[in-house]
Amino acid sequence: MLMGQQILSLPATAADAPSSASINEAELIELRLRINGAERKVRVDPRVTLLDLLREQLALPGTKKGCDHGQCGACTVLVNGRRINSCLSLALTHEGDDITTIEGLAEGENLHPVQAAFIEHDGFQCGYCTPGQICSAVGLLNEKHTGTDEEIREWMSGNLCRCGAYSNILGAIKAAKAKMGGAA
């Protein structure tokens, strides 16, 4: 089946990132950054993207690898409060940066208002794009480009949802905006 083949091909992409066994320790570079409020010190190969650092080295698989080319938005995280595609960003360029992933949005058991709104408005089907959608929406609410439905759609255009949950994602963002008083 086509679907099965596509899923089976995913590890091949992941294999492009060097495994810890295949790289020379001497070529690793020390990197300090803050992830979801915690200071982290890691050693990374220069080729490692922020996305692969999160998923493969720091056990934070909430951030998803979709296209790995900056075209789908599944890997969206917040860097110093601004949303970016973590797949197109080398980890080493983030020395000292403050990274927030989907794992860092809730406060304990209390979901972030955007997370709660996605559940309430059924803003997903399969859920694969959802962490990126939510991080992107949090970034969007900071940017305040939420005046009209059209504006929200335009400013969420970097996040694709192949299940087509767009109208409920829009509803969730509007609800979160109302709840948060227009500010994140």
Place this chain on the structure above:
Amino acid sequence: MKPFAYHRAGSADDAVTIAATPNTKFLGGGTNLIDLMKSGVEQPERLVDVTRLPLAQIEELPHGGLRVGAMVRNSTLAEDPRVERHYPLLAEALLAGASPQLRNAATVGGNLMQRTRCYYFTDPIFPHCNKRVPGSGCGALHGFNRIHAILGQSEGCIAVHPSDMCVALAALEAIVRVRGPKGEREILFAEFHRLPGETPQRDTTLAADELITAIDLPPPVPSARARYLKARDRASFSFALVSVAALVALGPDGAIAQARVALGGVAHKPWRAKEAEEKLLRQKPAEQTFRAAANAALVNAKGYGDNDFKIELARRSIVRALQQVTAA
């Protein structure tokens, strides 16, 4: 991805010195370069990270105009109040490009240096691309060429420059400031990107060890109105099939006193349509005049089959953009 050495530049001179070693690339936001490194199109031995250099300011120039540091992010530039007010054409072009996430990462300098999205270039599975492998031929010439050039192309390369921002900068007659081993120099925007000719592997006139430090925007054209019109396959987050940056200033008599027309998605570089501008000067705004200008801009256009539609699309886009900037 091929292994490479990573350097974080401490100063612009430091960056330029390291870049004197062959096969070194400067790293800005990485939104294009990292992608091309993943696919093996780009295989630098060294990356010089220039994002921490103090080149992220937007400053007012003494004679009017703005100096935009090369490391200013695209989103920051688009939202700068001085840009919104005095260079709305630039803000509109920036916001027409990419996605919010990409604009947050992408730098102004990197935007100028981005490579074409021609499929024969970006995917090494295609054997023929003179830009990627000089001398290997052009796969697009007799291949699938719907997104390709209609102006200024050569038999060796029919790729187009993908930037929206650069089309606005062409119309605004920006100046690119660069630093190299011999110091600083300025490059007129029209001379920064090049036509493919026999050497399509070279996108720009920048030397490998020259670093873009800033873009200077000349003072705004008084009482001008401008518009960036972009035609694409989707409503958002898609490269231009054709785009038009149109800027028109009317004189006291109601005739066109200044006109600038630049096109995107049609050539190997942002395409300034001077022939169109000449047809507009001293004329009263009218559809007939706009059509004459559009025809003049496309008089040497050539399609390759799949992209023939771009010629008429470009004409109509020019007319519409001019109508919008001159509407009461």
